[in-house]
Amino acid sequence: MLGWLVWDYYSGNLTANPLQAATQRTGKYALILLVSSLACTPLNILFGWKTALNLRRMLGLYAFMFAVMHMLIFVGLDYGFPVAGPGLQALYLGGADYADYSYPVSCYFVSMVDEAAG
Numbered sequence: 001m002l003g004w005l006v007w008d009y010y011s012g013n014l015t016a017n018p019l020q021a022a023t024q025r026t027g028k029y030a031l032i033l034l035v036s037s038l039a040c041t042p043l044n045i046l047f048g049w050k051t052a053l054n055l056r057r058m059l060g061l062y063a064f065m066f067a068v069m070h071m072l073i074f075v076g077l078d079y080g081f082p083v084a085g086p087g088l089q090a091l092y093l094g095g096a097d098y099a100d101y102s103y104p105v106s107c108y109f110v111s112m113v114d115e116a117a118g
Helices: 002-011 018-038 040-047 051-078 086-093 104-117
Strands: none
Touching (some): 018 051
16 A cells, blocks of 8 residues: 555656645545454454454554554645644753744644643
């Protein structure tokens, strides 16, 4: 699945909007793998397929990986929000003047911390 996405990216087969195609594909893969991992226990109970239980954890971890990739593509590439902006760095470094940070995500976290502290 991931190989197909990378192959299509390098060969230019991701449609006219490659970010939307990558976001939709990773989201679809995450949902397919999540449903597959959740279906393992009923398959064992109803049909006695013990091998389904061996695949359950692997499918769940791959579903989580694709869900994280989906989120990072959507938030990081499509919207352009920095994952660790200066506001978050200020939180780790002890804080400073928050007024000059123009990143919306980091300002949101900074305001949440200010409200919790005060």
